Amino acid sequence: MLEIKLAKWVLEVDLIKTREFYSKDFEICDCLNCTNFLESIKNLDASVASVFKSLGIDPMKPGHLSDFSTLEEGMHEYMGSYHFVGKVLEGELCTKENWNASNTVQLKNFTIGFSDDLEFLPNEFPQPVVQLEFVALMPWTQGKINESR
Secondary structure (H helix, E strand, O other), rough: OOEEEEEEEEEEEEEEHHHHHHHOOOOOOHHHHHHHHHHHHHHOOHHHHHHHHHHOOOOOOOOEEEEEOOOOOOOEEEEEEEEEEEEEOOOOOOOOOOOOOOOOEEEEOEEEEEEEOOOOHHHOHHHHEEEEEEEEEEOOOOHHHHHOO
């Protein structure tokens, strides 16, 4: 495993096992909101893309994705998670109930944190597992926003 420093955390990451898992086919929701997220994530800011790359995560394959209301003209809010093989060695963990500035960090349009409260974890995911939680503000690219509801 590789030890990396990422913002407030020191993480131990198994890039080989994580990348191997993400190389498999995933069933991905094709509703309009999820399609929008996947289209928008293709144009990630380099600082956000580098986080996914450093953890071995394919950002096109979220473990969980929920959409929320439009916050600004042309922008849409999402919450979700990804998983990677590894451990949090240093730094505060977050939960959905305890999501705050001390256990998350904002990188452009993404706010991320790490959790050991695992949800939507595929049975075959290698151990040990850390869940990357996120909230993201993404551009709406799928036509009129009211068509998504």
